[in-house]
């Protein structure tokens with residue numbers, strides 16, 4: 001099975017972030033599907049405001065984490081109908097180098113009922129750096145009612161709505177599925193052994 005890695009970027013700076021918990025479930029499914037996984041939590045990542053004039057802003061390690069990933073799951077709370085400034089700022093540090101040939105998944109967590117614009121904005125900004133966004137995506141409305149404390153569950157929280165947990169797990173599997181497609185697609189990776197075999201058969 002092709003080895004792939006998945007990174008989730010949490011765009012909430014809140015200590016008890018629902019978005020982080022949601023991403024943890026998606027990463028767990030990705031791991032079950034055979035991927036290695038990393039959570040890049042912007043609460044602790046210490047990312048300065050992007051300065052186009054600066055040569056080195058001390059984020060090269062985080063950028064390398066994204067660049068080395070086969071798939072990235074972006075997660076954000078809904079803030080005023082869009083994704084957070086924290087996620088946008090991190091994204092401004094990134095470019096094609098980080099996202100070319102990278103599969104992207106999206107998660108948005110709303111306090112109220114509406115997350116569609118946030119997911120659409122995240123999709124557009126991922127396209128801007130050449131990320132390939134999977135059609136599966138997860139929006140969570142009324143987030144405070146969808147999680148309950150549970151020290152036996154991931155991130156010490158259970159998800160109270162099984163449909164949401166299913167969707168998060170489907171998303172984790174979907175990014176692994178498409179990352180493997182990329183890794184074994186002869187058009188993307190003509191030198192791999194698997195693809196040499198495929199090419200020889202033609």
Ligand SMILES: Cc1cc2nc3c(=O)[nH]c(=O)nc-3n(C[C@H](O)[C@H](O)[C@H](O)COP(=O)(O)O)c2cc1C
Pocket residue numbers: 012013014016017018019020076077078079080081082109110111112113114143144
């Ligand atoms: C500055 C700010 C703006 C917000 N704007 C919205 C909004 O437009 N729509 C909404 O449904 N919830 C809004 N919320 C609520 C958050 O989306 C909600 O609390 C979310 O679940 C927090 O995610 P987190 O726990 O990962 O930080 C806002 C919260 C903050 C702090």
